């Protein structure tokens with residue numbers, strides 16, 4: 073079976089093109105930034121998990137020049153593309169084995185990737201470990217459980233030609249389940265919003 077990392081390796085060369093980036097450029101990244109901006113401070117150290125080619129980090133670094141940005145992704149080739157940006161440190165790593173020390177970040181983000189993680193509890197546990205006390209965890213996820221059927225049908229059709237495979241994604245967590253995993257790992261929910269079939273969550277480590 074071809075792994076998710078290998079699938080993203082295959083599309084890494086074209087991932088930054090408009091056809092892939094359209095939805096990120098106009099919807100996912102602006103919504104994410106709008107949702108977290110009032111909790112970001114200039115001197116924060118921020119980690120983007122499953123950062124892909126690092127586009128979100130690049131965008132926020134343009135707005136906050138003193139942010140220290142780090143990104144991890146388990147696709148070597150996506151990270152290869154990301155590394156063209158030399159102001160940000162990118163590493164190949166799994167979401168449930170974050171290669172950073174305890175209490176080292178002020179902010180952790182996971183954008184459009186959480187549903188891929190095979191061990192979601194371990195991933196959140198790792199976020200909690202690397203975050204400082206009162207640090208923030210932002211999770212963006214498409215609300216696939218409430219997508220209309222015609223959209224699911226179209227995604228399935230397109231996904232045959234692209235990298236996305238609904239069957240690959242190890243279950244879509246419901247809000248209740250995510251809140252439970254977050255609570256177990258010492259997070260409290262600060263804010264949550266459903267917008268345009270996107271779910272945005274902000275948790276704080278307590």
Ligand SMILES: C[S@@+](CC[C@H](N)C(=O)[O-])C[C@H]1O[C@@H](n2cnc3c(N)ncnc32)[C@H](O)[C@@H]1O
Nearest residue numbers: 080122123124145146147166167183185188189
């Ligand atoms: C749809 S892309 C989103 C990329 C990025 N977050 C963005 O907003 O552009 C999903 C990313 O998750 C990564 N990914 C999937 N499973 C992962 C895992 N277990 N650990 C680390 N990265 C993972 C993939 O390699 C891919 O780059």
